[in-house]
Amino acid sequence: MxxxxxxxxxxxxxxxxxxxxxxxxxxxxxxxxxxxxxxxxxxxxMPDHTVLENPKTNLATEIISSDAKTLGKFYFNDNRTPVDYDELPQHLVDALIATEDARYHSHSGIDTRGTLRAILTLGNGGGASTISQQLAKQLFHGEGSKNTLGRITQKVKEWIIAIRLERQYTKEEIIAQYFNIYDFLNNADGIRSAARIYFGKEPSELDLKEASMLVGMFKNSSLYNPRVRPELTKNRRNVVLAQMAKYDYITEKVKDSVQQLELDLNYSPESHREGIATYFREYLRDFIKKWIEDNPKPDGTKYNLYSDGLKIYTTIDSRMQQYAEDAVQQHMPRLQAEFFHQNTPQRNPTAPFLELTVGAIDTLMKRSMKQSERWRKMKYDLKKSDDEIIASFNKPTEMTIFSWEGEIDTIMKPWDSMRYYKSFLHPGMMSMDPQTGHVKAWVGGMNYKHFQYDHVKTSKRQVGSTFKPFVYATAIDQLHYSPCDELPDTPFCIEKYKYGNPEEWCPKNSSDEYGGVRTLKNALANSVNTVTARLIDKVGPQPVIDLAEKLGVTTEIPPVPSIALGTTDLSVYEMVGAYSAFANKGVYTKPVMVMSIEDKNGAILYQFTPETRDVLSDEAAYITVKLLEGVTQYGSGVRLRTKGADEYRAEYREIITGYPYQFTNPIAGKTGTTQNQSDGWFMGMVPNLVTGVWVGAEERAAHFASITYGQGASMALPIWAIYMRSCYEDEDLNISKEDFVAPKELSINVDCSKSGELLEDNKGEIQETPDELEF
The missing domain is CATH 1.20.5 (Single alpha-helices involved in coiled-coils or other helix-helix interfaces)
Structure with a gap:
């Protein structure tokens, strides 16, 4: 029992x-x-439904070129531009899931199996945070708590938010958000910035090696920073590859092969002072700020340029912009080398200045000192006295200075660095489609990090002979002159008080050679001052000024005859806009840089409206163009047509005055050289592209001593030629090589047998002579 x-x-x-x-x-x-x-x-x-639907993240404003490339961004702390899931390559997504959340597609925000394992092993068996939980932490919590209770409550909050996120979004949307929110360091906020900064690519272009490195950084981007700890980062990347092989996303053979590869970074920092179109982007910043002031959001608040994720669609073509910057980079170091050669202390004790006494140089330098950023900061931010500031300019200081061979770390007195920078020649360049007004390239200087002053729209310098076409166009429009009409090339004076002239004005040809007659085409091609003076005497200064204003020149021009020779200071922006009307059959089209602005959701906030006006008759514009063609056929721009080389200093002949351009297509243009060779200009046109180039030093007293290098044909024309050669080689740009289109009815003769002949005393290539500006 x-x-x-x-x-x-x-x-x-x-x-x-x-x-x-x-x-x-x-x-x-x-x-x-x-x-x-x-x-x-x-x-x-805790975030409510609305916040979960629109999580608040700072998004950089993106500047987009006409060919759909990112030129740059505006941001303070977060350089973030989101991408959609379909812009992520599959191996990037696979790497994330294999490394961070292998059961991602089988849970609803919390990985129960992983959580139990973590609890039982006290975390020694690996973490249990899902991608959704990590996104919740990134979006709404940031750094973890330091005490146990805080960590527990935070983890609970992450679980709740993760579940809500899974209900709110698809799995693909969560992955995209996670890639977009993460900080990869070095201003690489989000996967798009990371791909561009570390590899110079869009996310869709990342290969397996690159994708696995970026996914490896999710563990700890500070620790696995490829720029600081490349070997550690490479090891972490190889762990990611091993995880991908473990879960059969890649084969063992692929894993072993890729693990042997180096990181191969292509570090391309995205900062406001680096990258492409830096000067244009700075102009654009001011443009958008003004637009924001006048265009509030529907709720009355203002858009934030740095965090609202605006998209600015510009007219700049990234290819043409790069060609323009490359042209400057090719020509300017060579020109600068010659300038340094001519301005050694042995050759020029007042280098880099000419025709200035020691006292005048001291005055100039003191003025520059008080205009400097250093003076402003010490005076107004640090409240230093003038004596203290002046003393600081004479105290040796560690600094990094610009050179064409690369930045130089040195110790130098700020006063000496100022004088060093006065030696540099600067470029300004703008290229525009004359029919649409779309600005295709904008180079405001040679290095925005060291020289912030823009030489396209802000800077205004004497334009020299590039102003003469306005005089000729006025005479053609009013008096119906033909390119074949002749005027005497003899000394000529405009009497005192005529047109308000304070003194009798007798402009000279710089060669002091006169005699005979010249056709208008020959006279403009060779920048003959006496002929231009005769023309402005026939039409008067005011009609020329009126024409310039209609052509978009906003700078005030004094109504005196000497303007005919380019005494006025104008910007490259004004000159390109004005010349474009000649190529556009007499119709002025205001230059445009911004096509549209969108908010982060793609809603259009601004749409460009073209501004045009008729300025000249089709016939007058065409005849002006035919005159300007003479400049490149046998005038001061003839080196565009030849492969000659002048017999100047042998070591610089090939790189400075050698010009193997050999363009054969129709080109209308005008060189400009101001008195004492302070400014060199070239305005060049083909039917669908007008480009202006200026080169000169910051101070007009710093210039070449002779016309050999100091003329527009040597200083500015080579930049135009190098740029155009690159544009023509890129057939996708469709830059015209055709003739300028003639009007259907042409009453003025342009085909005169002698219009292309040179006078007997002008043989070979014509060197432009500086314009005589004295009364």
């Missing part, structure tokens, strides 16, 4: 069972209560 279990033991067992279920149920209820309290915001604010 079986022995009965004592009733007392049964009661104890039942008691234990009861207490187990009470404790178990209490634990479950406690966990539920914790989750409820957390969801109610007891442990801190």
């Amino acid at each position: 079986a022995k009965k279990t004592p009733a007392k033991n049964i009661n104890y067992f039942e008691k234990y069972i009861r207490w187990f279920w009470i404790l178990f149920s209490s634990g479950i209820l406690f966990i539920i209560l914790i989750f409820l309290l957390a969801s109610w915001g007891v442990f801190g604010e």
Whole structure:
């Protein structure tokens, strides 16, 4: 007979069972209560449905070229531009899932299996955070708490938010958000910035090696920083590749092969002072700020240029912009080398200045000192006295200075660095489609990091002979002159007080050679001052000024005859806009740089409206163009047509005055050289592209001593030629090589047999002579 279990033991067992279920149920209820309290915001604010639908992240404003390339961004701290899931390559997504959340597609925000493993092993078996949880932390919590209770409550909040995110978004949308939110360091916020900064690519272009490196950085981007710890980062990348092989995303053979490869970074920092079109981007910043002031959001608040994720669609063509910058980079170091050669202390004791006394140079330098950023900061930010500031300019200081061979770390007095920078020649260049007004390239200088002053729109310098076409166009429009009409090339004076002239004005040809007659085409091609003076005397200064204003020149021009020779200071921007009307059949089209602005959701906020006006008759514009063609056929721009080389200093002949351009297509243009060779200009036109180039030093007293290098044909024309050669080689740009289109009815003769002949005293290539500006 079986022995009965004592009733007392049964009661104890039942008691234990009861207490187990009470404790178990209490634990479950406690966990539920914790989750409820957390969801109610007891442990801190929780995002509601609206916030989850539109999580607040700072998005950089993106500047987009006409060929759909990113030129740059505006941002303060977050250089973030989001991408959609379909812009991510599959191996990038696979690498993330294999490394961070292998069961991503089988859970709803919380990986129960991984969580239990983490609890049982006290975290030694690996973390249990899902991609959704990590996104929740990135979006709404940031850094973790340092105490145990805080970590627990934060983890609970992450679980709740993760579940809500899974309900709110698809799995693909969550992955895209996670890639977009992460900070990869070095201003690489989000996967798009990271791909561009570390590899110079768009995310869709990342290969397996690159994708696995970026995914490896998710563990700790500060620790796995490829620029600081490349070997450690490479090891982490190889762990990612091993995880991908483990979960059959790649084969063992592929894993072994890729693990042997180096990181192969193509570090391309995205900062406001680096990259492409830096001067244009700075102009654009001011443009958008003004637009923001006048165009508030529907709720009355203002857009934030640095965090609202605006998209600015510009007219700049990234290819043409690069060609323009490359042209400057090719020509300017060579020109600068010659300038340095001519301005050594042995050859020029007042280098880099000419015709200035020591006292005048000291005055100039002191003026520059008080205009400097260093003076402004010390005077107004640090409240230093003038004596203290002046003393600081004479104290040796560690600094990094610009050179064409690369930046130089040195110790130098700020005063000496100022004088060093006065030696540099600067470029300004703008290229525009004359029919649409679309600005295709904008180079405001040679290095924005060291020289912030823009030489396209802000800077205005004497334009020299490039102003003469306005005089000729006025004469053609009013007096119906033909390119074949002749005027005497003899000394000529405009009497005192005529046109308000304070003194009798007798401009000279710089060669002091006169005689005979010249056709208008020959006279403009060779920048003959006496002929231009005769023309402005026939039409008067005011009609020329009126024409310039209609052509978009906003600078005030004094109504005196000397303007005919280019005494006025104008910008490259004004000159290109004005010349474009000649190529556009007499119709002025205002230059445009911004086509449209969109918000982060793609809604159009601004749409460009073209501004045009008729300025000249089709016939007058065409005849002016035919005159300007003479400049490149046999005038001061003839080196565009030849492969000659002048017999100047042999070591620089090939790189400075050698010109193997050999253009054969129709080109209308005009060189310009101001008195003392302070400014060199070239304005060049083909039917669908007008480009202006200026070169000169910051101070007009710093210039070449002779016309050999100091003329527009040597200083500015080579930049135009190198740029155009690159544009023509890129057939996708469709830059015209055709003739300028003639009007259907042409009443003025342009085909005269002698219009292309040179006078007997002008043989070979014509060197432009500086314009005589004295009264």
